[in-house]
Amino acid sequence: MIKKAYEKYVLPKLLDVCCSTKPVSYQRAKVVPNASGNILEIGIGSGLNLPYYSKSKITKLYGLDPSEELCEMANKNASKHSMDVEMLISGAEEIELPSRTIDTVLITYTLCSIPSPNDALQEIKRVMKDDAIIIFCEHGKAPDENILKWQNRINPLWGKIAGGCNINRDIPNIINSAGLKINNLEQMYLPSTPKIVGYNYWGTASS
Numbered sequence: 001m002i003k004k005a006y007e008k009y010v011l012p013k014l015l016d017v018c019c020s021t022k023p024v025s026y027q028r029a030k031v032v033p034n035a036s037g038n039i040l041e042i043g044i045g046s047g048l049n050l051p052y053y054s055k056s057k058i059t060k061l062y063g064l065d066p067s068e069e070l071c072e073m074a075n076k077n078a079s080k081h082s083m084d085v086e087m088l089i090s091g092a093e094e095i096e097l098p099s100r101t102i103d104t105v106l107i108t109y110t111l112c113s114i115p116s117p118n119d120a121l122q123e124i125k126r127v128m129k130d131d132a133i134i135i136f137c138e139h140g141k142a143p144d145e146n147i148l149k150w151q152n153r154i155n156p157l158w159g160k161i162a163g164g165c166n167i168n169r170d171i172p173n174i175i176n177s178a179g180l181k182i183n184n185l186e187q188m189y190l191p192s193t194p195k196i197v198g199y200n201y202w203g204t205a206s207s
Ligand SMILES: C[S@@+](CC[C@H](N)C(=O)[O-])C[C@H]1O[C@@H](n2cnc3c(N)ncnc32)[C@H](O)[C@@H]1O
Pocket: 015, 019, 042, 043, 044, 045, 046, 047, 048, 049, 064, 065, 066, 067, 070, 090, 091, 092, 093, 107, 108, 109, 110, 113, 114, 115, 120, 163, 165
């Protein structure tokens, strides 16, 4: 019961605040404007990417998230930015969209939280057109042994507080293992961010 109340009343606001830092916003500005056509945002959360879309490039925007509370916050953000977003309240493991209909899949800071990222990526592949791209920006496994050691130690507790978020996932490996091809990949520690949660991977991938 306490867990349910935490997930309903505390977690959505906590995620909104943690994902609103300046360095993370800079990351959003690097990747989100590249989305175009029929776009599916996976784990839209509170809608923090919405201000960064190039509105003229959007044919249709779907926002998917299993959390009703976060979808509500995203809806409010969409109204604030005069954007039309169709919300799909579900996990990415089951997407209520026809096959081969999406041009761009946007995933930011969400592969860390999906319980089975491989299942989600297989379902994402199903809805992608043949020439579709995935634009991703995620935090994950640090390249330094010492940081990784702390990531591994803290991860179980972190997940309990942060809605199942994992701080030590090998993002490129998860994407490659799902049978996707990474077209370009950049990575670095975000400035002014604790290193255990600050190592970012971003780029694009396709089927
Ligand atoms: C750290 S938040 C990031 C939110 C947003 N993508 C952003 O960039 O601010 C992680 C998000 O993943 C969502 N999530 C958790 N499990 C998921 C699943 N199985 N499929 C899709 N999204 C999921 C959560 O509800 C939450 O909105």
